[in-house]
Amino acid sequence: MAKGTAGKNYWALLLMILAGVVLGGFIGQLSAGVPALRWLNYGQTFGLSNPLVLDLGILVLTFGLTIKITIAGIIGIVLAILIYRFL
Structure with a gap:
């Protein structure tokens, strides 16, 4: 079977992207000092x-959503996609 996206699990990609965002944000917070x-x-x-x-x-319902995009978070997303692609 040829290597491609036919056997890929996109839930795993979403999970890896979320992990990349969280780890990138954490690294960004640590590097702020x-x-x-x-x-x-x-x-x-x-x-x-x-x-x-x-x-x-x-x-009483309270709705709120705030997203902080940092450079470390973007790097984490890119690394997560690259890891997913090569595995």
């Missing part, structure tokens, strides 16, 4: 700065 590596924590935050609150009387 190191002057030579401070650029890894540079990024942008997207989402709702104030959560949306829906008060239904007996039930």
Whole structure:
């Protein structure tokens, strides 16, 4: 059987990308205190700065989502895709 995407599990790719984002964000946070590596924590935050609150009387729902994309997170995503592709 030829090597291709026919046998690939895309749930594994999603899981690896999420792991790359988490590890990249963690490395970015750790490198924020190191002057030579401070650029890894540079990024942008997207989402709702104030959560949306829906008060239904007996039930209160709060909706909020914030995503912080950093350079370390992007590097983690790229590494996760490369690892997935070569395995």
